[in-house]
Amino acid sequence: MTEMLKLLEKDARYTPAELAAMLGKSEEAVRKDIAACEENNILLGYGAVIDWERTDEEMVTALIEVKIAPQRGDGYDRIAERIYQYEEVESVFLMSGAFDLTVILTERSLKEISTFVYAKLAPIEGVTGTATHFIMKKYKYNNRIFSPVIEQEERPLYI
Amino acid sequence: MMDYDSLLSRKVKSIAPSGIRRFFDLLEDRPDAISLGVGEPDFVTPWHIRDAGVYSLEKGFTKYTSNAGLLELRRQISNYLFRRFNLYYDPKKQMIVTVGGSEAIDLGVRALVDPGDEVIIPIPSFVCYGPIVTLAGGTPVYVETKAENEFRLTAEDLRAAITPRTKLLVLPFPNNPTGAIMEQKDIEAVAEVLRGTDIMVLSDEIYAELSYGDKHVSIASIPDMYERTILVNGFSKSYAMTGWRMGYVCGPAVIIKQMLKIHQYAIMSAPTTSQYAAIEAVRDGDRDIEMMKNDYNYRRRYILEELEKLGLHCFEAKGAFYVFPSIQSTGLTSEEFCERLIMEQNVAVIPGNAFGSCGEGFVRMCYATSLKELKEAFRRMKICIDSL
Numbered sequence: 001m002t003e004m005l006k007l008l009e010k011d012a013r014y015t016p017a018e019l020a021a022m023l024g025k026s027e028e029a030v031r032k033d034i035a036a037c038e039e040n041n042i043l044l045g046y047g048a049v050i051d052w053e054r055t056d057e058e059m060v061t062a063l064i065e066v067k068i069a070p071q072r073g074d075g076y077d078r079i080a081e082r083i084y085q086y087e088e089v090e091s092v093f094l095m096s097g098a099f100d101l102t103v104i105l106t107e108r109s110l111k112e113i114s115t116f117v118y119a120k121l122a123p124i125e126g127v128t129g130t131a132t133h134f135i136m137k138k139y140k141y142n143n144r145i146f147s148p149v150i151e152q153e154e155r156p157l158y159i
Numbered sequence: 160m161m162d163y164d165s166l167l168s169r170k171v172k173s174i175a176p177s178g179i180r181r182f183f184d185l186l187e188d189r190p191d192a193i194s195l196g197v198g199e200p201d202f203v204t205p206w207h208i209r210d211a212g213v214y215s216l217e218k219g220f221t222k223y224t225s226n227a228g229l230l231e232l233r234r235q236i237s238n239y240l241f242r243r244f245n246l247y248y249d250p251k252k253q254m255i256v257t258v259g260g261s262e263a264i265d266l267g268v269r270a271l272v273d274p275g276d277e278v279i280i281p282i283p284s285f286v287c288y289g290p291i292v293t294l295a296g297g298t299p300v301y302v303e304t305k306a307e308n309e310f311r312l313t314a315e316d317l318r319a320a321i322t323p324r325t326k327l328l329v330l331p332f333p334n335n336p337t338g339a340i341m342e343q344k345d346i347e348a349v350a351e352v353l354r355g356t357d358i359m360v361l362s363d364e365i366y367a368e369l370s371y372g373d374k375h376v377s378i379a380s381i382p383d384m385y386e387r388t389i390l391v392n393g394f395s396k397s398y399a400m401t402g403w404r405m406g407y408v409c410g411p412a413v414i415i416k417q418m419l420k421i422h423q424y425a426i427m428s429a430p431t432t433s434q435y436a437a438i439e440a441v442r443d444g445d446r447d448i449e450m451m452k453n454d455y456n457y458r459r460r461y462i463l464e465e466l467e468k469l470g471l472h473c474f475e476a477k478g479a480f481y482v483f484p485s486i487q488s489t490g491l492t493s494e495e496f497c498e499r500l501i502m503e504q505n506v507a508v509i510p511g512n513a514f515g516s517c518g519e520g521f522v523r524m525c526y527a528t529s530l531k532e533l534k535e536a537f538r539r540m541k542i543c544i545d546s547l
Contacts, residue, residue, distance in 0.1 A: 018461065023460070
């Protein structure tokens, strides 16, 4: 099962038949495993990795450090939930170290990000501070490198 | 006008160019072609290994190393061989770092073979053994391995090939081009034939790490075989380091000492940058080997299944990164099959007879290619076969 998940993480477009061939299992068994993983929220979705820089779409991504005061009973979870419910929020992680949550969000402009931070994020009860960092360039994301591969020259090679 | 033809060495002229060549020539000017031809990992050398090479350059380590190679590298190789294959070789006396496994093969043959000596070479196998033996003045004696034995060398076939002039047996497993392996019992059977003779073994174990069933067994680890084995291995296949040209050879100290003379006159020392990178690879690269092997294994299973679907029968190849399916069901010869496949569908595979006449009726496909390309290659192959 872990092997299948790792393959899907690498390329979500592998078909059950291909996965079955690679893993030495039957297609039926793979389909069952996938269904079980989806059912149990192990397999949450299948996404593409896109280099938006190469399109004419305007986008700004920010990484926001958030400090929060944990609440009795709910700890950090309740505040994290109030943040991740916003559609524009891509990722939320609980961190060890100098701050508590990492929030990553993408908007169309710097202004929209600022608005999100001062109008939505900062006022949440329990949020005690934020620090916003803008992502200037993506080099690698989810194991994909954002630059063209340089091909080696043609080789007359006989081995 | 110089008459070069009469000037050239007769020995050199007598050896044929690699039979693979013509098919690579056909590939030229075909940008859309998919090649399952070249026997080379599709991975780039892992970064930490490349970085070690770069770092050595920054430090200015650009001089020759000792002839046998950096002692630290030899120590690490010794440690590795013990850790992975339970073999012990003295880094100071029993090992030379060579320019790829190819040089190691050349050294082994040249150190042992005199004119008139016979060298037993199982075929199909990598194309270099015969020509190297010929250049050393020896006589290659080819032993055909068979599909029904999964292309393993059997004790009977070996025994039948031995004569009083037999000096050396080349043992190329896991095998290029067939993907065949020799399991412990097969190696033991070969060892039993050799016991009590004074035949040496040149064991080319360059694909040792790419063994998908049981762990690879080196003939040097079988009782009475250590003292008659020259072990060839290297970094090209297991660490995806083909361009670094890093190999090594291990064996009895007396023989290594003679091989070192050839190496020191012909080569001096293996490339220094590559040796520093190799230290990093052999010391910290076990994880890389595992990762790449896993990936090859996925593709191996995939390609075996696709071949079956196409009706091209193939035994379950468990080593290296090759499969060697039979194409006899198509009614074509190996060369006809390969030529049609490349001309009609832009897919390159290598005719089996390039690796010895008994490879006729088979083709070699290398699956060190991304799954995406393999998929496309099989889509095209199906069109080609359906049109026959």
